Amino acid sequence: MRRTLFLATLLLPTWARAEVLDKEFSLPTVLDVAVVAAVVAFRLARGQPWALAGLLPIVGTFFWLHLSELLDPFVGPAMAREGGQTYVIASWVSPLLDVAAAVIGYVLRSRHAKSAL
Numbered sequence: 001m002r003r004t005l006f007l008a009t010l011l012l013p014t015w016a017r018a019e020v021l022d023k024e025f026s027l028p029t030v031l032d033v034a035v036v037a038a039v040v041a042f043r044l045a046r047g048q049p050w051a052l053a054g055l056l057p058i059v060g061t062f063f064w065l066h067l068s069e070l071l072d073p074f075v076g077p078a079m080a081r082e083g084g085q086t087y088v089i090a091s092w093v094s095p096l097l098d099v100a101a102a103v104i105g106y107v108l109r110s111r112h113a114k115s116a117l
Contacts, residue, residue, distance in 0.1 A: 020078040025066050027087050033062055034094035038101035045105025052102055063095040 025033075037059040044051045070076045070091055080088050 019082060020075060021082045021087075024069055024079060027083065027090060030066065030087075030090055030094055033059070034090075034097050037098045041098055041102040042105040045102045046109045049106055049109065056098075056102065059098055060095070063098075066091060067095075 037055070041052060041055055041059075044055060070079055070088065
């Protein structure tokens with residue numbers, strides 16, 4: 001029994017197939033966070049821009065954690081290899097989408113306020 005357990009312990013690394021994206025945010029998760037955050041940021045910028053001070057740091061932390069893994073010299077290439085070009089592009093464009101939604105919402109709020117005067 002001990003010999004079998006010893007051999008199984010030695011061979012275990014060859015049985016396991018470690019994938020990187022199993023431990024990272026999936027593409028649907030990244031896209032869902034980006035779309036929901038963009039819609040909420042746009043609505044907050046139009047109605048209550050002060051509330052962006054709470055939303056943007058939370059969303060920024062999510063994307064900072066995600067992008068820091070993509071920038072890692074060991075994990076990043078493996079993520080890009082497994083996720084493909086779509087995963088990498090979506091990861092970099094998503095935070096820009098959220099910031100753009102907040103800016104567009106705020107610009108539209110400012111134009112609406114000026115036209116009401």
